[in-house]
Amino acid sequence: MFKGxxxxxxxxxxxxxxxxxxxxxxxxxxxxxxxxKTDILRGYVLATLFFEPSTRTRLxxxxxxxxxxxxxxxxxxxxxxxISKGETLADTIRIVDLYSDVIVIRHPFEGSARLAAExxxxxxxxxxxxxxxxxxxxxxxxxxxAREFGDISGLNxxxxxxxxxxxxxxxxxxxxxxxxxxxxxxxxPLLRMPKHIIRELNKKPVETDKLEDIxxxxxxxxxxxxxxxxFPDPTEYRKVAGSYRITAKLLSSAKKxxxxxxxxxxxxxxxxDVDPLPHAxxxxxxxxxxxxxxxxxxxxxxxx
Amino acid sequence: MEEEKTLKVQKIKxxxxxxxxxxxxxxxxxxxxxxxxxxxxxxxxxxxxRSRYGWKxxxxxxDRFLEEKELDKIALVAPTATVNIIKxxxxxxxxxxxxxxxIVGIVxxxxxxxxxxxxxxxxxxxxxxxxxxxxxxxxxxxxxxESDEIVENII
Ligand SMILES: [Zn+2]
Numbered sequence: 001m002f003k004g005x006x007x008x009x010x011x012x013x014x015x016x017x018x019x020x021x022x023x024x025x026x027x028x029x030x031x032x033x034x035x036x037k038t039d040i041l042r043g044y045v046l047a048t049l050f051f052e053p054s055t056r057t058r059l060x061x062x063x064x065x066x067x068x069x070x071x072x073x074x075x076x077x078x079x080x081x082x083i084s085k086g087e088t089l090a091d092t093i094r095i096v097d098l099y100s101d102v103i104v105i106r107h108p109f110e111g112s113a114r115l116a117a118e119x120x121x122x123x124x125x126x127x128x129x130x131x132x133x134x135x136x137x138x139x140x141x142x143x144x145x146a147r148e149f150g151d152i153s154g155l156n157x158x159x160x161x162x163x164x165x166x167x168x169x170x171x172x173x174x175x176x177x178x179x180x181x182x183x184x185x186x187x188x189p190l191l192r193m194p195k196h197i198i199r200e201l202n203k204k205p206v207e208t209d210k211l212e213d214i215x216x217x218x219x220x221x222x223x224x225x226x227x228x229x230x231f232p233d234p235t236e237y238r239k240v241a242g243s244y245r246i247t248a249k250l251l252s253s254a255k256k257x258x259x260x261x262x263x264x265x266x267x268x269x270x271x272x273d274v275d276p277l278p279h280a281x282x283x284x285x286x287x288x289x290x291x292x293x294x295x296x297x298x299x300x301x302x303x304x
Numbered sequence: 305m306e307e308e309k310t311l312k313v314q315k316i317k318x319x320x321x322x323x324x325x326x327x328x329x330x331x332x333x334x335x336x337x338x339x340x341x342x343x344x345x346x347x348x349x350x351x352x353x354r355s356r357y358g359w360k361x362x363x364x365x366x367d368r369f370l371e372e373k374e375l376d377k378i379a380l381v382a383p384t385a386t387v388n389i390i391k392x393x394x395x396x397x398x399x400x401x402x403x404x405x406x407i408v409g410i411v412x413x414x415x416x417x418x419x420x421x422x423x424x425x426x427x428x429x430x431x432x433x434x435x436x437x438x439x440x441x442x443x444x445x446x447x448x449x450e451s452d453e454i455v456e457n458i459i
Contacts (some may be wrong), residue, residue, distance in 0.1 A: 009446065010306060024455055035434075089419070090425050107419075108417075109418065109419045110415060110418050110444070110446075111418050111419040111442065111443075111444025111445035111446070112419045112444075112448070114419070115419050115442045130445075131417065132446065133446070294317035
């Protein structure tokens with residue numbers, strides 16, 4: 001049962017929950033594309049509280065709600081609200097909860113979505129809390145893989161780039177491993193996945209700093225950004241970032257049906273000559289955010 | 305033999321003896337019980353005492369009894385400790401401390417970016433991930449804290 005449930009952390013979702021979300025998301029695809037119309041959420045109000053900007057995520061949620069016939073209130077600039085006058089998040093949530101049927105929150109502090117879920121009567125969906133959880137991103141990533149290959153179990157997934165600081169990649173590693181994928185962790189030594197995250201994985205991952213070594217085994221290349229700030233020396237950064245760049249040339253020795261994913265925005269981790277290749281799946285992945293979020297809204301509001 | 309060593313520290317009439325404290329943690333135990341300066345009763349500490357299991361610390365406090373919450377705090381600082389309740393020079397009750405499954409309101413999260421450290425009306429709460437070694441996870445930011453960090457962040 002999903003009705004009334006909060007979606008705060010991916011760890012709270014069982015395999016069956018995830019299957020149910022994907023089943024509904026699959027049905028939502030023609031509606032998300034505008035090919036089919038529905039108003040199953042007519043009369044429902046979604047509040048999107050973006051305490052820090054994330055235009056892509058916010059637009060994706062708002063599109064999801066409107067495609068289902070619901071309406072949206074909210075803000076994407078907290079400076080213009082009473083929050084900047086020192087109101088607690090708890091109070092803001094209590095009030096918005098009175099105005100709406102479901103709340104989506106993005107907030108710079110870790111654990112803020114859990115707080116919101118405790119203070120709101122209505123369901124709360126976490127759209128990213130600081131360096132913490134971002135479960136809808138994780139779900140749309142999984143959905144993209146599941147649609148492509150049918151099953152996550154047995155997939156060889158390479159997580160590439162900054163595996164140290166990117167907490168969303170930690171959640172993704174956790175859930176992929178729980179669902180039976182084989183993980184390949186590809187990063188410069190400086191940005192390796194922390195031990196406490198690896199400890200929670202079901203199976204020991206393959207760790208390497210050389211993408212070339214595992215290229216031919218991979219089904220999914222999940223690329224993340226390596227941030228300049230992580231390196232004291234800019235030349236070192238350029239050297240390291242360059243060695244994890246996905247190019248058309250590199251992919252010529254990859255599996256034929258391998259796909260390339262990226263949470264976007266990308267800078268130059270994926271060369272634009274990959275865009276026209278059958279491997280490129282990052283734009284599809286971004287689109288999949290809409291049907292997955294439609295499914296979550298419909299499920300927590302209890303209309304499907 | 306052990307009893308004899310213990311007796312080197314002054315015997316008390318009424319109060320508590322916290323025994324089997326891991327070496328070096330005695331002062332921490334006093335700190336979390338807010339025992340500093342003038343408290344109006346006798347306190348004695350034995351540090352680095354030989355015991356059957358190696359070295360340990362002992363704390364004795366006269367005319368003082370413990371609340372449940374204080375026992376939980378001691379468990380976090382000194383998971384191996386036993387607390388003896390003394391009445392008329394006799395041990396009337398003896399219990400091992402035990403880390404509770406949920407730790408509510410006695411430890412602060414070390415993560416400065418955690419919502420529990422932002423003046424919200426929240427009580428910090430942790431789940432126990434592992435008892436030996438002690439690892440707890442913040443219910444809000446999901447960050448893990450290990451033994452030394454926990455000791456430094458008891459409220
Ligand atoms: Zn925390």
